[in-house]
Amino acid sequence: MGILEEHVALWRNSPLALFTDQGAWGISSRSEEIVRNLLDGLADDYDREGQVAVHRTATVERGALLKGPLIVGPQCFIASGSLLRGGCWIDQDCIVGPGAELKSTILFRGSKLAHFNFVGDSILGQGVNMEAGSIIANHRNELEAPDIRILYQGKVIETGTLKFGALVGDNTRIGANAVIAPGAILAPATTVGRLTLIDQRPGS
Numbered sequence: 001m002g003i004l005e006e007h008v009a010l011w012r013n014s015p016l017a018l019f020t021d022q023g024a025w026g027i028s029s030r031s032e033e034i035v036r037n038l039l040d041g042l043a044d045d046y047d048r049e050g051q052v053a054v055h056r057t058a059t060v061e062r063g064a065l066l067k068g069p070l071i072v073g074p075q076c077f078i079a080s081g082s083l084l085r086g087g088c089w090i091d092q093d094c095i096v097g098p099g100a101e102l103k104s105t106i107l108f109r110g111s112k113l114a115h116f117n118f119v120g121d122s123i124l125g126q127g128v129n130m131e132a133g134s135i136i137a138n139h140r141n142e143l144e145a146p147d148i149r150i151l152y153q154g155k156v157i158e159t160g161t162l163k164f165g166a167l168v169g170d171n172t173r174i175g176a177n178a179v180i181a182p183g184a185i186l187a188p189a190t191t192v193g194r195l196t197l198i199d200q201r202p203g204s
Contacts, residue, residue, distance in 0.1 A: 024167040024185075025148065025159040028121040031104040032087030035069040042071070064096075079115070091126075103138070105165070114176075122165035124172075125188065131176035134192075136165040140182050140201070148183040151202040159183065 027034065039053055046053040051068025054060055058072050063080035072078060072090045079098040086104040090096070094107045097115035104121045111128040113119065119130070120138030130136075139162065140146040148164045150157040166180050169188030174180070178192045181199035192198060 024123050025121075025161045025164040027106065027123060028104050028164055029161050031089070031106070031121075032069055035071055035087045035089050038071060038089065039069060045074075046071075097132075104163075108170075120165045121163045122168065124166075124168045125170035127171040128168050128174070129172075130174045131178075131194070133177040134174045134180075135178070136168075136174075136180040136184075137182050138163045138165040146182075149202055150183045150185060150200050151204075152185045152200060156202050 036051060039051060042053055046055050052066050052070045054072040055074040055076070057074045058076040058078070060066065060072070060078040061080040064078045065083045066078070067085040070084055070088050073092045073094070075093045076090055077095045078084070079096060079100070081098040082096045083101040084096065085102070088102050088105050090107045091109040093110045095112040096102060097113050097117070099116040100113040101118045103119070105119050106123045108124060108126045110126055111124045113130045114132045116133050117130050117135065119136045122136050122138070140148070146162055148159040148161050150159065164183055166184040166186060168186045169190060171188055172186050172190040172192070174192040175194035175196065177194060178196045179198070180186070180192070181197065181201065181204070184198055184200045186192070186198070
């Protein structure tokens, strides 16, 4: 069974099911195109401004910066000082706290960023919680050849992309000031301790 098949439950019942053949890194690299296409199929219970759609039951505080294409689902809370950009799709009951930044990222139902987080080019499953200051990085600027390669379950995955953060399984907990280095797969219910570094690049 391949990596994508092992984790496909993260998005099987979502609008993203149409794109599962792309792999998690393929979805994040095409997130603007994907979200733009999903905008066309939204019901009339979303308020639209350009390429930004916010469900009428969601709360967006003054001072949040929303850049399309973007979809914010029902009962979400987007705090003042947060930044959402680059093609994000946010499912129901999610929280993006103050000072948090999402770039080209998919959040599934009930996932929460506390505050001062960065999540780039990633897919987070249901019920993921990130404590304050935790980071999912998306680019290896320290390498001359920054292509994203992942060592997972003894196999090296060549993603073919220069930017990818993480595929994070349902109910994962990421502690304060932890760092997930670019290119990671976290199984469901993973606990990442505070101040921990997770780096799954071969040879790291």
